[in-house]
Amino acid sequence: MIGILGAGAFGTALAVALTANGPVTLWGRRIDWTDENPRLPGVTLPEGLTVTQDLDRALQADTILLALPAQVLGAFLDDHAGRLDGKCLVSTAKGIDLRHLTGPSALIAQGCPRATVAVLTGPSFAADIARGLPTALTLACADPDAAEALQQRLSTPVLRLYRTTDVIGAELGGALKNVIAIAAGTVIGAGLGDSARAALITRGFAEMTRLAGHLGARPETLTGLSGLGDLTLTCTSGQSRNFRYGCALGSGKDFDSATTVEGAATARALDRMAQRDGLDLPIAAMVARLAEGGLSVEKAMDRLLSRPLKEE
Numbered sequence: 001m002i003g004i005l006g007a008g009a010f011g012t013a014l015a016v017a018l019t020a021n022g023p024v025t026l027w028g029r030r031i032d033w034t035d036e037n038p039r040l041p042g043v044t045l046p047e048g049l050t051v052t053q054d055l056d057r058a059l060q061a062d063t064i065l066l067a068l069p070a071q072v073l074g075a076f077l078d079d080h081a082g083r084l085d086g087k088c089l090v091s092t093a094k095g096i097d098l099r100h101l102t103g104p105s106a107l108i109a110q111g112c113p114r115a116t117v118a119v120l121t122g123p124s125f126a127a128d129i130a131r132g133l134p135t136a137l138t139l140a141c142a143d144p145d146a147a148e149a150l151q152q153r154l155s156t157p158v159l160r161l162y163r164t165t166d167v168i169g170a171e172l173g174g175a176l177k178n179v180i181a182i183a184a185g186t187v188i189g190a191g192l193g194d195s196a197r198a199a200l201i202t203r204g205f206a207e208m209t210r211l212a213g214h215l216g217a218r219p220e221t222l223t224g225l226s227g228l229g230d231l232t233l234t235c236t237s238g239q240s241r242n243f244r245y246g247c248a249l250g251s252g253k254d255f256d257s258a259t260t261v262e263g264a265a266t267a268r269a270l271d272r273m274a275q276r277d278g279l280d281l282p283i284a285a286m287v288a289r290l291a292e293g294g295l296s297v298e299k300a301m302d303r304l305l306s307r308p309l310k311e312e
């Protein structure tokens with residue numbers, strides 16, 4: 001059995017897809033729906049999928065997917081790490097924890113030192129996975145044997161997993177692309193055009209690669225599904241919440257604050273990390289200021305455009 005913790009859009013979508021391989025138990029802290037999760041409208045839950053508020057029931061599984069937002073994961077582990085330790089724990093969170101300035105894998109390893117830690121990430125909208133559309137993801141685990149076993153266990157004919165042992169690189173790609181997607185959305189929302197967005201994505205990718213290299217990631221991981229693949233998807237699709245949030249910032253429109261937008265907190269975490277380590281991350285700094293409301297879009301763009309001309 002597979003247990004999935006977090007009955008939001010992504011946890012539910014993975015539960016629907018993985019039921020094709022065997023029984024799945026999906027845990028949510030508040031399940032106030034029956035046939036259809038409002039975060040994933042139009043998706044019928046298959047037989048073989050158990051949805052529960054009983055955490056013990058989901059923890060009967062030896063493989064647990066943690067489908068919680070990055071800023072929620074730390075507090076969840078504070079409360080439940082003891083019950084998770086020793087299991088195979090796969091995080092799907094795409095963000096950097098603001099409290100510890102680390103990605104989900106380090107948070108889990110710290111709370112659950114005997115667990116096998118893995119990361120599932122890459123270009124994939126929950127709605128696409130739930131509808132059974134073809135999707136390719138990265139499964140990262142430092143233990144190559146565990147990576148291979150998980151790859152087999154979590155792949156389906158339409159959900160193809162590629163494996164890597166570069167956990168840091170894979171999780172950084174997923175976290176950082178959300179920040180760049182907010183910036184790309186801001187550019188589009190402000191009416192600056194597709195050429196400006198392409199420039200932003202390219203310079204954003206350079207920023208991602210610089211930071212990931214500094215933190216020990218392999219360069220080829222950043223050009224894979226979890227990096228460039230997810231960056232491309234998120235910066236170009238109106239399905240992305242990060243991109244839509246950026247569009248709202250750029251156009252001055254309201255945005256529903258209950259929507260999960262991982263890139264906003266992650267930009268602040270990156271800004272702190274840049275100050276700590278003396279790094280130059282201008283796009284993350286700009287997104288952090290924009291999200292805090294401390295900078296107008298005009299000023300943000302002026303700042304980016306007035307940076308010194310240099311070699312690419």
Ligand SMILES: NC(=O)C1=CN([C@@H]2O[C@H](COP(=O)(O)OP(=O)(O)OC[C@H]3O[C@@H](n4cnc5c(N)ncnc54)[C@H](O)[C@@H]3O)[C@@H](O)[C@H]2O)C=CC1
Nearest residue numbers: 007008009010011029067068069070072093094125126260
């Ligand atoms: N939605 C998508 O298309 C994709 C999402 N992801 C990632 O998956 C992670 C989860 O995202 P979504 O499921 O989309 O978010 P969501 O906003 O749909 O769901 C988040 C869930 O977390 C639950 N939650 C919040 N605080 C909690 C707490 N303290 N304890 C227990 N549960 C709590 C909420 O009740 C909600 O069910 C994020 O890091 C996201 O970046 C990754 C790939 C695709």
Ligand SMILES: O=C(CO)COP(=O)(O)O
Nearest residue numbers: 122123124125240241242
């Ligand atoms: O990570 C995602 C696609 O790979 C989902 O992106 P959003 O969180 O921006 O909706």
